[in-house]
Amino acid sequence: MQTPPDRPKGHRPYYFDDPAIDQLHAAFIALATELSVAFDRIDTLERLLEARGDLSREDIDGYVAEGAVDEARAARRADLSKRLLKPFIDYREALFERSRDR
Numbered sequence: 001m002q003t004p005p006d007r008p009k010g011h012r013p014y015y016f017d018d019p020a021i022d023q024l025h026a027a028f029i030a031l032a033t034e035l036s037v038a039f040d041r042i043d044t045l046e047r048l049l050e051a052r053g054d055l056s057r058e059d060i061d062g063y064v065a066e067g068a069v070d071e072a073r074a075a076r077r078a079d080l081s082k083r084l085l086k087p088f089i090d091y092r093e094a095l096f097e098r099s100r101d102r
Contacts (some may be wrong), residue, residue, distance in 0.1 A: 004083065023087040030084050 016022050049055040065073055 019091060023091050026087040027084050030086075034080060034084075 016025065046057055046060060049060070050057060
């Protein structure tokens with residue numbers, strides 16, 4: 001999987017009069033996209049594993065991540081949070097820049 005760029009090229013389009021609503025909208029769309037992909041992947045894995053007889057859904061539900069697996073998941077969650085909060089952070093940084101320019 002390719003790492004997404006830190007900053008998009010060009011200016012972010014605005015759809016609502018209130019910038020806060022635009023930020024919420026962008027975060028919601030990012031979250032919905034991530035969640036949709038995750039659900040599809042989980043469903044695929046569960047169906048393949050169950051069809052092959054290797055594992056049941058009960059085995060999957062009872063799995064507890066430990067050690068390196070838990071650390072990798074924590075890193076992935078942190079990255080997702082960073083991407084979801086990016087519109088809010090960008091907005092805050094823009095406010096700081098505008099206040100410094102005054």
